[in-house]
Amino acid sequence: xxxxxxxxxxxxxxxxxxxxxxxxxxxxxxxxxxxxxxxxxxxxxxxxxxxxxxxxxxxxxxxxxxxxxxxxxxxxxxxxxxxxxxxxxxxxxxxxxxxxxxxxxxxxxxxxxxxxxxxxxxxxxxxxxxxxxxxxxxxxxxxxxxxxxxxxxxxxxxxxxxxxxxxxxxxxxxxxxxxxxxxxxxxxxxxxxxxxxxxxxxxxxxxxxxxxxxxxxxxxxxxxxxxxxxxxxxxxxxxxxxxxxxxxxxxxxxxxxxxxxxxxxxxxxxxxxxxxxxxxxxxxxxxxxxxxxxxxxxxxxxxxxxxxxxxxxxxxxxxxxxxxxxxxxxxxxxxxxxxxxxxxxxxxxxxxxxxxxxxxxxxxxxxxxxxxxxxxxxxxxxxxxxxxxxxxxxxxxxxxxxxxxxxxxxxxxxxxx
Numbered sequence: 001x002x003x004x005x006x007x008x009x010x011x012x013x014x015x016x017x018x019x020x021x022x023x024x025x026x027x028x029x030x031x032x033x034x035x036x037x038x039x040x041x042x043x044x045x046x047x048x049x050x051x052x053x054x055x056x057x058x059x060x061x062x063x064x065x066x067x068x069x070x071x072x073x074x075x076x077x078x079x080x081x082x083x084x085x086x087x088x089x090x091x092x093x094x095x096x097x098x099x100x101x102x103x104x105x106x107x108x109x110x111x112x113x114x115x116x117x118x119x120x121x122x123x124x125x126x127x128x129x130x131x132x133x134x135x136x137x138x139x140x141x142x143x144x145x146x147x148x149x150x151x152x153x154x155x156x157x158x159x160x161x162x163x164x165x166x167x168x169x170x171x172x173x174x175x176x177x178x179x180x181x182x183x184x185x186x187x188x189x190x191x192x193x194x195x196x197x198x199x200x201x202x203x204x205x206x207x208x209x210x211x212x213x214x215x216x217x218x219x220x221x222x223x224x225x226x227x228x229x230x231x232x233x234x235x236x237x238x239x240x241x242x243x244x245x246x247x248x249x250x251x252x253x254x255x256x257x258x259x260x261x262x263x264x265x266x267x268x269x270x271x272x273x274x275x276x277x278x279x280x281x282x283x284x285x286x287x288x289x290x291x292x293x294x295x296x297x298x299x300x301x302x303x304x305x306x307x308x309x310x311x312x313x314x315x316x317x318x319x320x321x322x323x324x325x326x327x328x329x330x331x332x333x334x335x336x337x338x339x340x341x342x343x344x345x346x347x348x349x350x351x352x353x354x355x356x357x358x359x360x361x362x363x364x365x366x367x368x369x370x371x372x373x374x375x376x377x378x379x380x381x382x383x384x385x386x387x388x389x390x391x392x393x394x395x396x397x398x399x400x401x402x403x404x405x406x407x408x409x410x411x412x413x414x415x416x417x
């Protein structure tokens with residue numbers, strides 16, 4: 001039994017699991033969507049008209065099968081009431097198919113045991129409704145079997161119907177089976193609709209997550225660019241203010257450094273905005289900074305009066321783009337924290353080494369440096385997030401020789417180029 005068939009038997013009706021990115025569910029829903037006829041557009045009106053039709057067809061059948069002496073009995077109040085009750089019950093055949101079928105079975109039994117000894121037309125519609133709308137398959141099968149058993153008793157025990165009786169029984173089973181197959185098809189379409197809605201919701205969630213991730217990436221890049229360059233500009237501006245009157249030449253050099261840091265910040269921000277707007281095939285843009293740009297970064301910090309020594313090891317060229325950029329940003333953010341918290345009279349050692357496990361980065365200063373939770377900035381959290389996104393780790397804390405140390409491992413295996 002298929003999943004669509006199981007659903008009307010009381011099994012879980014949730015959308016099936018997604019097995020691939022592309023799914024023909026939404027296309028199949030449109031292709032298999034049934035025609036909405038009057039029975040679906042105006043169900044209550046059509047069911048009421050169906051009951052009226054069943055009543056008059058029952059009277060017509062009784063009149064054609066009864067003799068002239070029995071016609072009066074057929075029109076008697078009790079039998080007429082049976083025809084009315086059985087036909088009127090069809091109005092609720094969609095909402096209560098089992099109860100309606102049970103009521104019509106009782107009417108059929110009383111009609112068969114009456115002097116007229118004939119059936120009711122409402123049974124044909126009830127069998128179809130039982131197959132189409134009954135949710136429990138066992139009760140539905142039991143209902144059709146009871147109807148066939150009662151009809152068999154009428155045609156083969158009380159009367160001698162012969163071949164016509166067999167044809168009638170086959171028609172009763174066929175009506176129930178048609179209704180059941182239409183229920184299977186309706187359940188299948190409903191599952192396809194739920195699946196299409198589930199895939200649409202999942203697509204929207206993935207799009208929202210992608211937007212959130214991209215916003216986080218942009219925020220990290222802007223934070224690293226602006227925080228570092230502004231720290232350089234603040235230090236140089238303070239130096240220029242201090243020596244402005246005693247040493248105008250040194251003050252001018254400091255202001256030139258401020259100007260250079262500002263231009264560098266604008267350049268990197270302009271490049272970041274261009275990367276956000278570029279097409280996939282656009283290769284004319286300057287690549288983002290990486291390990292090759294570390295010497296110039298160290299020179300900028302050295303110009304502020306902080307002594308920084310760069311030590312490299314292994315092969316740092318040809319690294320995946322995300323690893324290359326993350327190494328640069330982690331070193332840049334660590335040096336920015338040195339400028340903010342350690343002061344000028346410190347010595348900083350920057351070590352970047354490539355090995356089989358990835359790229360190891362270490363920034364250790366001789367000053368106090370920021371604590372693990374000092375301040376309210378996002379520098380350390382941003383560095384740790386960069387490392388963890390690549391499958392690595394980042395640790396911060398007191399160094400082995402005093403001061404503050406930032407160490408990280410960035411694996412190259414899981415990074416995309």
